[in-house]
Amino acid sequence: MDYRKSIESYMQLRGHSTMQLRAVLFDMDGVLFDSMPYHADAWSKVMTDAGFNFSREDVYMNEGRTGADTINTASLAQFGKPATQELIETLCKAKCDIFDTYPPTPRMQGAIELVQKVKACGLTPMIVTGSGTPALLDRVQSNFPGLFDEKHIISSFNVKRGKPFPDPYLLALEKGGFAPNEVIVVENAPLGVTAGVAAELFTVAANTGPLDAKVLTDAGANLVFPSIQALHDEWEKLFENFK
Numbered sequence: 001m002d003y004r005k006s007i008e009s010y011m012q013l014r015g016h017s018t019m020q021l022r023a024v025l026f027d028m029d030g031v032l033f034d035s036m037p038y039h040a041d042a043w044s045k046v047m048t049d050a051g052f053n054f055s056r057e058d059v060y061m062n063e064g065r066t067g068a069d070t071i072n073t074a075s076l077a078q079f080g081k082p083a084t085q086e087l088i089e090t091l092c093k094a095k096c097d098i099f100d101t102y103p104p105t106p107r108m109q110g111a112i113e114l115v116q117k118v119k120a121c122g123l124t125p126m127i128v129t130g131s132g133t134p135a136l137l138d139r140v141q142s143n144f145p146g147l148f149d150e151k152h153i154i155s156s157f158n159v160k161r162g163k164p165f166p167d168p169y170l171l172a173l174e175k176g177g178f179a180p181n182e183v184i185v186v187e188n189a190p191l192g193v194t195a196g197v198a199a200e201l202f203t204v205a206a207n208t209g210p211l212d213a214k215v216l217t218d219a220g221a222n223l224v225f226p227s228i229q230a231l232h233d234e235w236e237k238l239f240e241n242f243k
Contacts, residue, residue, distance in 0.1 A: 003241040022182040024118045028129035030188035035105035042098040060209045063189035064130045064163035066156040067092040110229030128168045132156030164191040166199035193219035
């Protein structure tokens with residue numbers, strides 16, 4: 001991949017004369033944790049049981065949305081009306097109950113080493129996730145000890161509009177005190193990529209799920225890697241091109 005060409009194309013499009021990296025904004029599920037197979041199983045079961053036509057692929061296509069938005073979007077598309085608050089709360093709880101029965105999700109291969117490299121470069125790692133589980137912070141701190149500051153974690157609790165809207169990433173810029181040309185986004189899902197691009201940020205995608213890589217390119221990703229491990233392996237070359 002021609003990293004420099006991708007960076008220069010982004011700079012020209014957004015009107016930046018320089019890129020001065022200060023932070024990397026990581027999505028969580030499918031980027032830091034290999035948790036999407038569990039989410040796909042839980043969501044598809046709960047939604048199907050509730051009368052929706054909702055496959056595991058649909059879960060990946062909707063990845064990044066808040067739970068409420070996932071349900072509401074499906075209800076509008078399939079039944080022509082928004083979901084009731086009661087249904088949203090019932091299905092979200094049912095999904096969480098199923099998810100909690102699964103074994104602890106492992107870190108994505110290469111994820112902790114990538115975050116360590118980011119910190120070693122003097123950059124601030126942040127998390128921007130559509131997840132909103134109460135145990136999120138404990139989960140991050142136990143798997144990535146000392147690598148993420150609590151104030152640098154944006155979850156569904158912090159925004160009214162989740163991905164694919166840019167709001168979560170714009171809030172990350174605000175909380176971190178960063179300008180758009182000072183960060184890059186690392187995502188794995190098309191809606192997450194859409195959110196990063198809508199926030200006018202350089203967006204890197206790691207294709208860790210079953211979707212075709214073209215879906216991520218079509219969503220606007222500036223670069224697409226086949227895995228988080230591949231991004232880790234290429235990190236030094238990529239970072240050098242941002243200098």
